[in-house]
Amino acid sequence: MHHLRLLSPSFTIQNPRLCPSHSLSSLHSSTAISFTPQSPLLLSSTMHFRGKRSLLCRQSDYFQQQSFTPPRQPPNDSSYGGALQPRVFVGHSIYKGKAALTVEPKPPEFTPLDSGAFKVSKEGFVLLQFAPAAGVRQYDWNRKQVFSLSVTEIGNLISLGARDSCEFFHDPFKGRSEEGKVRKVLKVEPLPDGSGHFFNLSVQNRLLNVDESIYIPITRAEYAVLVSAFNFIVPYLLGWHAFANSIKPEDTGRGNSANPRSGDFEWSR
Numbered sequence: 001m002h003h004l005r006l007l008s009p010s011f012t013i014q015n016p017r018l019c020p021s022h023s024l025s026s027l028h029s030s031t032a033i034s035f036t037p038q039s040p041l042l043l044s045s046t047m048h049f050r051g052k053r054s055l056l057c058r059q060s061d062y063f064q065q066q067s068f069t070p071p072r073q074p075p076n077d078s079s080y081g082g083a084l085q086p087r088v089f090v091g092h093s094i095y096k097g098k099a100a101l102t103v104e105p106k107p108p109e110f111t112p113l114d115s116g117a118f119k120v121s122k123e124g125f126v127l128l129q130f131a132p133a134a135g136v137r138q139y140d141w142n143r144k145q146v147f148s149l150s151v152t153e154i155g156n157l158i159s160l161g162a163r164d165s166c167e168f169f170h171d172p173f174k175g176r177s178e179e180g181k182v183r184k185v186l187k188v189e190p191l192p193d194g195s196g197h198f199f200n201l202s203v204q205n206r207l208l209n210v211d212e213s214i215y216i217p218i219t220r221a222e223y224a225v226l227v228s229a230f231n232f233i234v235p236y237l238l239g240w241h242a243f244a245n246s247i248k249p250e251d252t253g254r255g256n257s258a259n260p261r262s263g264d265f266e267w268s269r
Contacts, residue, residue: 092229099216100139101199102129103226106148108239123151124237126230128186130201130214145203145214147186151237154230157188160197162220165189181206196220 091104104127111121126149134140147170149157156166167187173179183204188197200215218226235241 092225094216094218094222095137095139096216098133099214100131100133101216101218102131103127103229104129105233105237108237110239110242118242120239120242123239124233125150126154126233126237128199128201130199130216132212132214143212145184145201145212147184147201151234154234154237158227158230158234160188162194163190165197178207191217197223 089104091102093100093102106125106127108120108124109122110118112118128147128149129141129144130147131139131141131144147168149168153168156168160166165188167185170184170186171179172182172184185202187200187202189200190197196217196219198215198217200213202213204211
């Protein structure tokens with residue numbers, strides 16, 4: 001087991017999903033984290049409070065989930081340490097004067113095959129949760145708005161330059177009878193002085209009569225942390241860690257059996 005210790009002066013942040021009104025008692029934190037190679041990303045929380053800025057935001061078409069069911073995971077074997085690993089829930093939060101942003105990775109889902117192997121049935125994603133401020137160092141998580149970043153959208157953010165911008169549009173009900181009744185637009189734009197980016201989430205929900213826009217400025221350092229976290233977690237969202245952990249010396253000649261064309265190697269022709 002590897003051990004990672006992140007140090008900064010101390011405070012405690014509650015899980016925003018467990019407490020409707022989020023309150024911070026001080027401005028610093030001390031976090032000790034342990035993780036295994038199979039655990040998802042572990043990050044500390046960062047907080048800054050900046051002056052008010054304004055921005056509008058847009059999004060892309062991918063699925064959007066407000067609630068989640070436990071995904072199916074491949075069973076642990078000797079390559080995972082021989083025993084079931086405990087589930088770990090992590091998130092990285094950024095707090096500003098007008099809003100808070102929490103970033104959480106969500107794992108891929110796997111489907112068992114007749115052969116006993118597993119195949120990725122749905123890629124993982126990163127869940128963004130935006131909560132407006134409800135007072136000084138307090139956030140209203142009952143009014144939070146969420147946005148699920150697909151692997152491709154994460155790639156767009158990773159490759160975003162200091163002066164670049166991007167936007168993503170989501171319709172959670174695309175292809176269903178409620179299509180067009182909920183529109184989410186996430187827009188990421190550079191700050192005027194080049195010191196970071198604005199994240200702005202706009203949500204129009206005709207089902208709940210909601211029309212809200214939540215924006216938060218992200219400094220260059222905070223954005224660098226997000227990019228580093230994204231780079232780390234993307235292979236896990238694709239499920240490639242499960243494939244790597246399943247490789248055994250006696251299996252090297254069999255190829256990737258989840259792919260029906262796995263034996264059709266370029267160099268075997």
